Structures are given as structure tokens and as C-alpha cells.
Amino acid sequence: MADLSVHVGALALRNPVMPASGCFAVEYAEALDLRQLGALVVKSVSPKSRAGNPTPRVAETHGGMLNSIGIPSHGLDHYRCRVLPAYTGFGTPVVVSISADTVGEFAEAAAAMSLPEVAAIEANISCPNLEADGMAFAMTAESTRRVIGAIRRSTRHPVWAKLTPNAGSVADVARAAEGAGADALVMGNTVLGMAIDIRSRKPRLGNVMGGLSGPAIKPIALRMVHQCYRAVRIPVIGCGGISTADDAVEFMLAGARAVQVGTASFVDPGAMQKVIDGLHRYCAETGVDRIADLVGQVDIDPLLPERWLRFANA
Amino acid sequence: MNSDAVPACFQRNADRVASHRSEVLAHRAVNERYRYLRLRGDAALVAATRPGQFYQLRCPISADAQPFLLRPMSVYGTGPEPGEIEFLYSVTGLGTQALAALPVGGALDIVGPLGNTFRLDAGDRRILVVARGVGLATMAPLLRQAAAAGVAVTAVMSARTPADLMRDEFLRGIEADVFAVHDSDCSSGVEAVEALLRRLLSGQRHDAVYTCGSHRLLMLLQRVLADYPDIRAEVAMEQRMACGMGVCLSCVRRFDVAGRKQFLRVCREGPVFDIRSVTGEVEFG
Numbered sequence: 001m002a003d004l005s006v007h008v009g010a011l012a013l014r015n016p017v018m019p020a021s022g023c024f025a026v027e028y029a030e031a032l033d034l035r036q037l038g039a040l041v042v043k044s045v046s047p048k049s050r051a052g053n054p055t056p057r058v059a060e061t062h063g064g065m066l067n068s069i070g071i072p073s074h075g076l077d078h079y080r081c082r083v084l085p086a087y088t089g090f091g092t093p094v095v096v097s098i099s100a101d102t103v104g105e106f107a108e109a110a111a112a113m114s115l116p117e118v119a120a121i122e123a124n125i126s127c128p129n130l131e132a133d134g135m136a137f138a139m140t141a142e143s144t145r146r147v148i149g150a151i152r153r154s155t156r157h158p159v160w161a162k163l164t165p166n167a168g169s170v171a172d173v174a175r176a177a178e179g180a181g182a183d184a185l186v187m188g189n190t191v192l193g194m195a196i197d198i199r200s201r202k203p204r205l206g207n208v209m210g211g212l213s214g215p216a217i218k219p220i221a222l223r224m225v226h227q228c229y230r231a232v233r234i235p236v237i238g239c240g241g242i243s244t245a246d247d248a249v250e251f252m253l254a255g256a257r258a259v260q261v262g263t264a265s266f267v268d269p270g271a272m273q274k275v276i277d278g279l280h281r282y283c284a285e286t287g288v289d290r291i292a293d294l295v296g297q298v299d300i301d302p303l304l305p306e307r308w309l310r311f312a313n314a
Numbered sequence: 315m316n317s318d319a320v321p322a323c324f325q326r327n328a329d330r331v332a333s334h335r336s337e338v339l340a341h342r343a344v345n346e347r348y349r350y351l352r353l354r355g356d357a358a359l360v361a362a363t364r365p366g367q368f369y370q371l372r373c374p375i376s377a378d379a380q381p382f383l384l385r386p387m388s389v390y391g392t393g394p395e396p397g398e399i400e401f402l403y404s405v406t407g408l409g410t411q412a413l414a415a416l417p418v419g420g421a422l423d424i425v426g427p428l429g430n431t432f433r434l435d436a437g438d439r440r441i442l443v444v445a446r447g448v449g450l451a452t453m454a455p456l457l458r459q460a461a462a463a464g465v466a467v468t469a470v471m472s473a474r475t476p477a478d479l480m481r482d483e484f485l486r487g488i489e490a491d492v493f494a495v496h497d498s499d500c501s502s503g504v505e506a507v508e509a510l511l512r513r514l515l516s517g518q519r520h521d522a523v524y525t526c527g528s529h530r531l532l533m534l535l536q537r538v539l540a541d542y543p544d545i546r547a548e549v550a551m552e553q554r555m556a557c558g559m560g561v562c563l564s565c566v567r568r569f570d571v572a573g574r575k576q577f578l579r580v581c582r583e584g585p586v587f588d589i590r591s592v593t594g595e596v597e598f599g
Contacts, residue, residue: 026324027560027582030331051577056554058564060383060408065556069563072577086323214382266557267372267384268333269425 002283003290004276006038006258008235009158009183011093011119013038013258016291017248017276020239020262021097021122021162022069023213026086031269034090036276038258042087044071044099044124045079047109054206059195064214064241065263066193068207071099071127076112084117093119095160099127103147106137107154114155121157123148123182126164126189127211138164138189141176152181160237162186163228165217170224171231178232186237186260187225191217214263215241222254229255229296243271245278252294324560325582328362328427331559333372336399338420344402344483348448349414350390351401353422359399360392362427365434365455366550366586369399369426370558373409374416384425385409386555386581388452388526391486399424402451402483428558429585432456432548438465438521442514444535446472449527450484452550452585456524461488465521468514470495472502472531504534511538515545522546525589536589547589553580568593 004015018039019028025043026034034040053070073079087094096118098109110121125137125147137147138161148161161177163170165188174185190211195204203209221240228236238256242248243264251259264271283291340352370384391400405414416422434441434456441460443453450471460467467490473479475498485492493510495502514520515538523545525535532549539547553565560582569578569591578584 023557023561025559025561029324030326030328030559052563052566055566056564057566058383058554058556058562060381062380063382065383067556067562067564072563072566266562267382268423269557269559270332 001280002288003292004279004283006292008120008160008237008257011158013093015276015279016252016256016258017272017279018095018258018260019265019272020260021124022071023262023265028265028269032273034092037092037272039093039095039119040087040090041095041097041122041260042084044073044097044127045076045083045109045113046071046073046099046101047076047105047112048101049073049075056204056206059204059210061193061195061212061214062216064212064216065266066195066205066210066212067190068205068210070207073099076109080112080115084115088117095120095122097122097124097162099124103150106147107150110151110157110159111154114157118157120160120183121151121155122160122162122186123151124162124189126162126166136164136166138162138173139167141169141172144173145176145180148177148180148182158183160184160186163188163224165189165191165220165224165240171227174228174231178234182234184235184237184257185228185232186239187228188221188240191220213241215243217241218247222251225251225256226254226298242275243267245275245282248275248279249282249294252291253296253298255296255298257292257295325430327367327430327582330362331426331428332357333423333425334359336397336422336424338416338418338422339398341416341418344480345477347404347478348480349403349405351403351413351416353399353401353424354395355397355399355424358396359427360396363389363392363399364427364431365459366432366452367427367429368558368585369424369428370555371401371409371413372423372425373412374420374422376412376415379408379412381409381412383409383556384558385413386428386552386558388448388550388585389427390451390454391458392455402448402454404448425558429581430583432524432550432586433522433546434459434463434465435521435546438463440466440468440518440520442468442470442520442523444470444472444511444523444525444531445484446528446531449525449550450480452526453524454484454486457485457488457490467491468518468520469493470507470510470514472496472507472528474498504530507531508534508538511535515542520545522548523589524548526550532589532592533594536592539589548586549589549592550585551580551587551592552585555581557581
């Protein structure tokens, strides 16, 4: 069997497969052995209590789904005492996702979640559902630098910055996160979208707009993972439409050190184990000894454009 | 996986949930609006599935329809073979349209068992079930369980017309005192049904009342049952879902539990809830 272990900064993972935040909760223990996953990424917690968004919170689309859950939260204390303990007994690193409305609240949440049982903090600076018109810190390099800087100063835990595919210049945002002290990037969150029921003329989501996820966004996420990989030295974790081991390999070749599986689990709650099993098969079939050797190994010929021009103009 | 290894820190509804490849054994129209589907799964689904639980169906993809999310569907029946499971559904949208085209011998992936169950107590002597539309499919396994336990059944069945009633499909050979009401002769109106329910509940001791399929009947029962505080009361509810396992938080509704308003997940804390905990704005969204 191939060695599936990878390192995300100082954090060692038994394999590169972990859930995407918001698409995972301990209830999946009915369908998965949580001791087999690379990490457990828990739903975002915010310092302020939130009821979440109006229903309907989910709508099907072609090859994916829109959601506008709105990150329901009962605050940091409730999370630490009532939510987190359910995840810490599996011998699998626990990553806590934090969400907040302001830089100060992000720093507060990071400090409060810097617990011994927490392996890393994922800063969800990219949720499109919370701010007006999908604005989020990760939309610009400057706000990314401010918020990641504040988080960095408030914790010694590894900080993962979860970026958004809605940003125009993701390489700039990635470099800003790295410069402000992020230990890794997660690329990325959902794509801001919308759907209308043409019979009732109502939006299909209670929140009108929401985040598109699933296979429909995979090429966008893959492209942005590759852009991030080229832009920074810190590890990039791929996320967006990954459903199978083949998808996971594709993201690793594009530059992902690890991958997050989200919406695929809604269609098959055993999806993550199937991705892990499929990675073993891929390695066996293609003679890969260490899966970490795949990272960034997409075979791009840098001289091809020049050769093409010579050929085309000859 | 050994379930003992998992800390009991959440409401566990099943020992094991998985996506089961199943074969279509039978698939036919029951009447103009409803279809019957019988599957044989790749595991012992009968033993694992309890009354009130549901599965999520991966509806087939065709050139005309590509449903992405799974469709939650109540279990209509199980057995006799260990892997056999039945559904009764109406074609209402993209997913069920695609499902309706599934041929006998075809394959269907189903995820489950999911959700909690109706509660039938050891001392129960007689129950009242109030069903409308596809709600009868959800409660059919409860009727079977009651009959097996020697519990008598009073059934109020509501439908648009006598042709829509599906009395035989509901009872499946079980003895019950059936009271049918219809929109077509105005006997299904709230006032008439309220009088009927009060007459039934005062006439005979019922240990529990169950309902599914109509918000109007649910709210009526909640009002009537205020006068019968000793009778247990349960409703199976629906809500737009994605994961079906309590993970995505899509399918929440607001309930009043012990005086505290809270959002509960229809797929995890439900689909069966105490009728008295339902808040009026359940039709929101």
C-alpha cells in the first residue's frame, strides 16, 4: 500500500482527505469510521449567536447545489463545551473553522479556539452568505491581510485561510494571506449564485443568493488551486466539487497538498472513505509510492506557447 | 465499523448508514397520482429499518432530467426478504419524474436508514392515525407494527376523492376502524373533521395519535389534543433537505420544546415530532 500521509505545514495527516467545513458533522459516524480520515474539519463557529438564514436553505442546480445556511452558531463557549468534545476522541486531527463579522471578532474566535485538542484553525474569511452581496474578507488582498494578520497575532496554532473563488485576483489574495502569516490556504469556498422558480417567480433560496458547490464548480476550484500553488510557498488545500479519488488526484497534481470533500458527502455519506480507498488504488495502478509526490506535478510544458507561435507563424 | 467505538454524543438513528445499490423488483402506478416501488437492497435493510424512518433516493439521470440531490422518501414497507424495501410516492417534481421512469430490473442507490421513528409503547391498546395523501405511506409501517403488537387501530383517512383514498394500500390487510373523508363531498373540511376527531377521542380511549400528510390536519389535531393531555401525539414532517443526516442544517423547522423555541433538523431530530411542539409557522419557506 502506498504512503498516503501528507504534511500541511507542521501538521501530519495520515492521508490527504478531510471534510469541507459545513459539510461535516459527527453524525457521519453512522456512515464513516472517523479514525480513517486525514482530519476532521468542524462547522464554523462564530462569537455571536446566529439563528441562520431563512428556509429554504438549499436548492438543487445542474451538477451541484446552492446553499444559504447562514452558519447557525450558539457562540464560542457553547461550541467549546457542547460541540467540540464530540470530535476529539477519534485520534484524528481536529480543525476548527471560525467565522466572524469583524477583524476583532475573528481574532477573539481564534484565541478562544486555540485549545490543546485543536490541531489547526481554519479562518472562514470567504462565506458568501453572511455579508451583503456576498462580500467577505477574502474578496480583496487588503482585507485578507488585515484579518489574517489579526488572527495570526491572537494564536500560535496553525492558521488556514479559506479563500473564495469569488475574488477577482486570487493570487494576490493568496499572497496577502501568506504574507500576513497564514500557515496554509484552503482554496476554496462556494461560488456566489442564485436560482429562481419561474412558476412562482420566487428565489429558490430564502436568502435569495447563496453558495454554489458540487461538481459544477470543480474546474473553477481546480484552476484557482493551481493559481494559488504558483503564487505562494505555503501548502494549498484543494476544495470545490471533489467527489472521487480521481478528482482528488487532479487537485493534488494542480498543487493541492490535501483535499476537502464537501457536497459529495450529501449524495453519499460514505464518499470520503471511497476517496481514500480510490487513492490507494490509483497509487497501486500508477506505481506511486508516496502520494505527497503528486503535489503540483501537473505536466505543463512551459515552452509550448512559444513553439506553437513558431509553428503557427511559419 | 464497530459502533461501540464511537462516543454517544449525538442522537444516533441507525447503527450504520450507507449508500445501498438496489434492484427494482416492482414499479407500477397505484392510481393516477401515486406509484409503488419495490427494491431489493444489497444489505439486510428490513432488520435495520424502523417505522417512520426514511431513505434518500438517488433518482436516475436522463437526457431530460439530472436531479443532483437525493430525494428523501418514507419507507412504505419492508420484507419479506431481508433486503426488500417498498416506497409509495407521488410524482411532484424533477426527482420523482426521473424516478417514475425507472424500469423493473434497473438499479437505484438509496441512502439510509435515516431519521427517528414513531413511538409505540408496550402498554398501548388503541391508537388513532390521521392520514392524508402520501402521509399514508409514512404511517403504513406503524399500522403493521401496531397490528403485530395487538394494538387496535382507528384510522381517519382524508383524500381529494374516493379514488385517491388508497384504503387497501394503507391497511394492507390490517383490521382497523376506518373513517374516510373527502374533499369531493366536503366531508374533509376542518369543522367536519374536528367533530369526527372529538367524537372518536371521547368515544374510546386512545393511547396515542399519529398524523402525516397535511399541515391543516396537524394544526387541527394540535388544537383538539389540547383537551386530551394524556394522549401521546406524533407527526411525521417534511422539509427541503440535502444531506438527510443532520449535517448540512438545511431542513430545520422551529419547535417549542418544554417552553423553549428552537430549530430542530427534520432529518435528525425528526421526521417524527411531538404534535404539541410544532409551532404555527411551519409552512414558512
